[in-house]
Amino acid sequence: MEKAIKRYAPIFVLPTFLAFTIGFIVPFFQGLYLSFCQFTTAKNAKFIGFDNYIRVFQDETFLDSFGFTVMFAIVSILSINIIAFALAMILTRDNLKGTNVFRTVFFMPNLIGGIVLGYIWQILLNCVLSIVGEPLLALNSTAGYWGMIILMCWQQIGYMMIIYIAGIQNVPEALVEAAAIDGATSWQTLTKVKLPMVMPSITICVFLTLTNSFKLFDQNLALTAGEPRHATEMLALNIYNTFYARAGAQWKGLGQAKAVVFCILVIVISLIQFRATHSKEVQQ
Amino acid sequence: MKKKLLSALLSVAMVATLLAGCGSSTGAAEEAPANDAAAKEEAAPAEKEEASAEGGSVYYLNFKPEQDEAWQNLAKAYTEATGVEVTVVTAASGEYETTLMSEMGKSSAPTLFQVNGPVGLQNWKDYCLDLTGTDIYNELTSDSFALSEDGMVYGIGYVIESYGIIANKTLLAEAGYDVADINSFEALKACAEDITARKDELGFGAFSSAGMDPSSDWRFKTHLANLPIYFEYQADGISATPAIKGSFLDNYRNIWDLYINNSTCDPAELSAKTGDDSRAEFLAGEAVFFQNGSWEYGSLTADGAFTDEDLVMLPIYIGAGDEANQGLCTGTENYWCVNSQAEEADIQATLAFMNWCVTSEEGTTAMANDMGFVIPFKKAVESPNLFVKQDTEYTAAGKKPVSWNFTTMPSEEWKNGVGSALTAYAADQTDANWDAVVAAFVDGWASEYALANGQ
Numbered sequence: 001m002e003k004a005i006k007r008y009a010p011i012f013v014l015p016t017f018l019a020f021t022i023g024f025i026v027p028f029f030q031g032l033y034l035s036f037c038q039f040t041t042a043k044n045a046k047f048i049g050f051d052n053y054i055r056v057f058q059d060e061t062f063l064d065s066f067g068f069t070v071m072f073a074i075v076s077i078l079s080i081n082i083i084a085f086a087l088a089m090i091l092t093r094d095n096l097k098g099t100n101v102f103r104t105v106f107f108m109p110n111l112i113g114g115i116v117l118g119y120i121w122q123i124l125l126n127c128v129l130s131i132v133g134e135p136l137l138a139l140n141s142t143a144g145y146w147g148m149i150i151l152m153c154w155q156q157i158g159y160m161m162i163i164y165i166a167g168i169q170n171v172p173e174a175l176v177e178a179a180a181i182d183g184a185t186s187w188q189t190l191t192k193v194k195l196p197m198v199m200p201s202i203t204i205c206v207f208l209t210l211t212n213s214f215k216l217f218d219q220n221l222a223l224t225a226g227e228p229r230h231a232t233e234m235l236a237l238n239i240y241n242t243f244y245a246r247a248g249a250q251w252k253g254l255g256q257a258k259a260v261v262f263c264i265l266v267i268v269i270s271l272i273q274f275r276a277t278h279s280k281e282v283q284q
Numbered sequence: 285m286k287k288k289l290l291s292a293l294l295s296v297a298m299v300a301t302l303l304a305g306c307g308s309s310t311g312a313a314e315e316a317p318a319n320d321a322a323a324k325e326e327a328a329p330a331e332k333e334e335a336s337a338e339g340g341s342v343y344y345l346n347f348k349p350e351q352d353e354a355w356q357n358l359a360k361a362y363t364e365a366t367g368v369e370v371t372v373v374t375a376a377s378g379e380y381e382t383t384l385m386s387e388m389g390k391s392s393a394p395t396l397f398q399v400n401g402p403v404g405l406q407n408w409k410d411y412c413l414d415l416t417g418t419d420i421y422n423e424l425t426s427d428s429f430a431l432s433e434d435g436m437v438y439g440i441g442y443v444i445e446s447y448g449i450i451a452n453k454t455l456l457a458e459a460g461y462d463v464a465d466i467n468s469f470e471a472l473k474a475c476a477e478d479i480t481a482r483k484d485e486l487g488f489g490a491f492s493s494a495g496m497d498p499s500s501d502w503r504f505k506t507h508l509a510n511l512p513i514y515f516e517y518q519a520d521g522i523s524a525t526p527a528i529k530g531s532f533l534d535n536y537r538n539i540w541d542l543y544i545n546n547s548t549c550d551p552a553e554l555s556a557k558t559g560d561d562s563r564a565e566f567l568a569g570e571a572v573f574f575q576n577g578s579w580e581y582g583s584l585t586a587d588g589a590f591t592d593e594d595l596v597m598l599p600i601y602i603g604a605g606d607e608a609n610q611g612l613c614t615g616t617e618n619y620w621c622v623n624s625q626a627e628e629a630d631i632q633a634t635l636a637f638m639n640w641c642v643t644s645e646e647g648t649t650a651m652a653n654d655m656g657f658v659i660p661f662k663k664a665v666e667s668p669n670l671f672v673k674q675d676t677e678y679t680a681a682g683k684k685p686v687s688w689n690f691t692t693m694p695s696e697e698w699k700n701g702v703g704s705a706l707t708a709y710a711a712d713q714t715d716a717n718w719d720a721v722v723a724a725f726v727d728g729w730a731s732e733y734a735l736a737n738g739q
Contacts, residue, residue: 040407041389126556138496138555139708225498229704244382245696248406248736 035256040249052257061230062258065238072145072234073213076152080209081202084157088164089190103165107158114155118222121151125223137224141231144224148232151219156212160205167201168194199281203274210273214266235262340633341369345387345394347618349377350582354654361646368633381407388623395626395634398439400617401691402524405431405438406736412438413624413631419639420620420661429660431619439619442642443657446612446675446685447507447577448597450584455488455572463596469535469603473542479572480546490546492571495557496707503559503575504540505703508600509725510613510690512536515604517689524692526733530726535602537718543575544710551710575600577613578671582656585670597671599678599686611678612671615688616660694732701728 005012030042035052039045056062087106091099109117125147126136137144171194179189195202217236220226226233226241233241239262243255346355352374359370373394375383380398387394388411399405405412415421415430415437424430424440431439449472453463459482461475476490483489494504512532517523519531544551548565566574567589574580578597584590599610622634641647642661651657652665658672667673679685693699701724709717 040410041385043389044410122556130553135708135711136553136555138704139711227704228708229701245700247381247403247695249410 031256032260035253035260037256038249038253040252048253052253053261055254056257056261059242059254059258061233062235062238062242064230065233065235068145068232069214069216069234072148072216073210076149076213077206077209079149080153080156080160081205083153084160084205085164085202087157087161088168091161092165092168103158103162106161109155110159112155114218115222117151117155118219121147121154122223125150138227141228144227144232147223148216148219151223152213152216155219156209160209163201163205164198167198171197196280196282199277203277203281206277207270207274211266211270214269235265340627340629340631341371342396342630342634342637343371343373343392343394344396344634344637345380345384345398346372346374347380347398348655349374350579351655351657354650357654358641358647358650361650362637362640365646366636366640368637370637384408393623393626395623395630396638397621397623398442399431399619399621401619402431402433403691403693403695403736405433405619405621408621409433409438411621411623411625413622414438415440415622418635420635420642423639423642423661423663425660425662425664429616439621440638441616441618441660442620443618443651443655444614444616444660444672445578445618445658446597446614446671447575448599448612448671450566450574450576450580450671451596451598452566452569452572452574452590452594453596454594455486455569459486459572463598466598467601468607469538469601472598472601473538476542476546476573488569489548489571490573491543491548492562492565492574493547493549493557494540494543494554494575494710495559495562496554496703496710497556497558500557500559500562501703501707502699504543504706505699506690506693507577507613508539508575509536509693509699509702510688511539511600511602511604511686512725513689513692514613514686515602518605523689526730526737528726528729530722532602532604533722533725535604536725537721539600539602540706540709541713544713547571551713554710555707573598578656578658578669578675581669581671592670595670597674599683606684609683611683611685612675613688614675614685615691617688617691694729695736697735698724698728698732701732 034042034045036047036049037045038048038051090096091102091106093099122137125143129136129140129143134140134143137147175193175197176189179193184192215236216234217240220232220234220237221240224232226237230238235258239255239258242251242258246255342359344355344359346352352372355372355374359372362368362370373387381404384394384397388397397408399408399412420440421430421437429441429444430437431441451463451466456463456475459475459479466472466475479486479488479490495501496504512530512535513528515532515535516529517525520529544554547554548571549557562574563576563580563583565571567584584595585592597612599612601607601610620638622631622638624631626634641651642659643663648659648661648663648665651659652667656667656669656672658664658667658669658675675685702721705717705721705724709721
């Protein structure tokens with residue numbers, strides 16, 4: 001049986017592979033090629049070598065956006081994961097009633113799209129800011145930064161919480177009981193027993209929040225649109241603005257080159273993170 | 285084992301998101317070619333057949349969503365009359381450049397599209413046919429409506445629009461003023477400040493909110509900014525410049541102060557006010573003045589909100605130049621371009637269609653009545669649009685229209701810079717913040733001009 005499956009594997013894989021080739025591999029390499037070109041439309045590209053890449057690293061807005069994105073990623077990864085893990089701990093306790101309701105409620109923000117969330121939070125935050133007499137979001141990069149952190153926490157905590165709950169529920173009861181018999185405090189049980197056991201969940205959650213923070217676009221566009229003066233512009237929005245908000249062929253290739261740099265950056269950073277946390281996982 | 289399975293599943297999910305991540309990161313640019321490949325296969329054969337049967341077809345990528353229906357009808361009428369296939373596609377509001385960019389990559393690319401002036405032309409110059417000597421060029425009432433560069437005609441302005449300060453005559457009379465009294469910046473300022481002083485008694489404010497949300501900020505960072513640029517160009521006798529001097533920026537500050545401090549809302553809230561907010565305030569009679577253009581005529585008179593008797597458009601006085609003879613700001617930023625890379629038969633069909641639109645009775649009537657356009661062509665029919673008629677009256681009375689020089693602004697980025705600085709100044713009206721506006725205006729112009737023309 002297994003042999004038969006193996007023999008026909010290429011046929012089973014074919015539809016997905018075709019879709020993947022058309023939808024991802026071909027445009028990816030086309031994009032890679034275009035990043036070395038000056039062009040207005042994709043079929044009318046002129047090869048110019050590494051010029052675009054040189055300009056990427058001369059472009060201050062790109063470097064500023066990178067700095068802002070890193071700042072955002074650090075704070076949002078920490079806050080999302082810590083809060084999500086804490087919620088998961090609380091909602092896996094046996095003596096708490098209505099945990100399913102709470103899980104559903106916390107998960108729900110994740111079902112709303114980023115653009116919609118961005119606009120809703122823009123209205124909310126602007127109301128709060130005008131009540132406390134601070135400049136509104138479009139003039140206030142600090143508020144824009146924290147607004148985005150709040151928005152992302154609100155949206156992603158529920159999702160990460162579900163993954164953590166699955167991990168915590170998988171910690172064998174026997175281990176926890178054994179620890180209790182050995183006289184471990186609840187803090188020791190958490191750090192020495194539960195945390196190592198849920199390490200696979202931590203790997204995946206940190207990975208998801210890391211890539212989501214770096215790729216963040218919709219929420220950024222809707223909440224602040226990079227205002228004031230590109231101070232809250234993250235990498236993805238910077239690329240978009242380079243490509244679409246500028247007139248002239250010289251900008252298209254630059255935007256494309258930025259996108260390639262960005263893609264490599266996200267892959268490298270997430271691979272490093274994956275190795276770092278994956279090595280801490282323990283096998284039962 | 286169970287653990288292993290879980291981690292295996294998680295890894296799969298992870299790889300999937302990683303790949304999805306790469307997809308979206310470079311996706312914006314790459315989606316288009318992928319779509320194109322599919323579209324190419326579908327559209328190409330159909331296109332070919334038509335070309336051989338009819339000897340060319342027209343594909344018009346329309347910029348103005350308000351006129352979509354009218355264009356569709358006109359295209360149908362043209363097809364019935366001549367048998368030539370005309371496809372009209374309208375880009376979503378604010379998405380014209382992106383739509384054009386992906387459509388142009390297809391084998392059935394638009395044969396007729398538009399650019400918004402010399403700066404927009406930079407993107408599409410390679411695709412614009414030289415229209416010198418074509419029938420439609422010869423129909424233009426003035427060469428100034430053609431978009432020319434290096435002795436070539438790349439675009440034909442097909443609609444003239446005017447903007448100024450739209451005033452509610454009824455409210456103005458209630459406040460004790462007559463339209464004829466407002467004939468200079470000083471008079472406008474006196475009137476607006478008097479209305480603000482008596483705001484509680486009258487129950488309305490002077491200006492509708494000068495919203496700096498992206499749906500409305502172009503009224504100030506582009507249209508209002510045109511005035512100091514216009515007067516500087518007039519004073520220096522030029523029509524474009526690599527470096528603006530900002531000679532009239534004090535006037536710009538005066539009019540901006542007037543707008544924001546005699547408004548319906550606190551200037552600090554302007555950053556979140558939208559174009560709809562502003563229009564709604566004007567429609568509800570909460571404000572007397574509303575800076576906008578002839579394109580607003582439809583929404584202001586829809587459902588009988590206002591009649592022609594209630595409305596008037598005043599020139600935007602900023603206390604510069606010859607105010608007694610200043611007219612409305614009139615010009616165009618809508619230029620028709622013909623795709624030079626299209627099939628020869630399609631190009632000919634497109635030129636014939638354009639010519640028909642502006643010379644035939646059916647075409648000119650549709651453009652004037654259904655679309656509400658004033659078109660700068662010899663056989664144009666008079667439009668029922670009140671503001672457009674007023675522009676004609678002003679000109680007939682010897683007032684000189686203010687031309688649209690914002691098409692020479694170096695880039696969108698420049699406009700955004702001025703817009704941001706204006707918003708910051710509105711929230712906190714200090715000299716230091718105004719200096720930031722001046723810096724964005726003057727220094728920003730030079731640096732953006734260098735960026736746009738450098739490479």
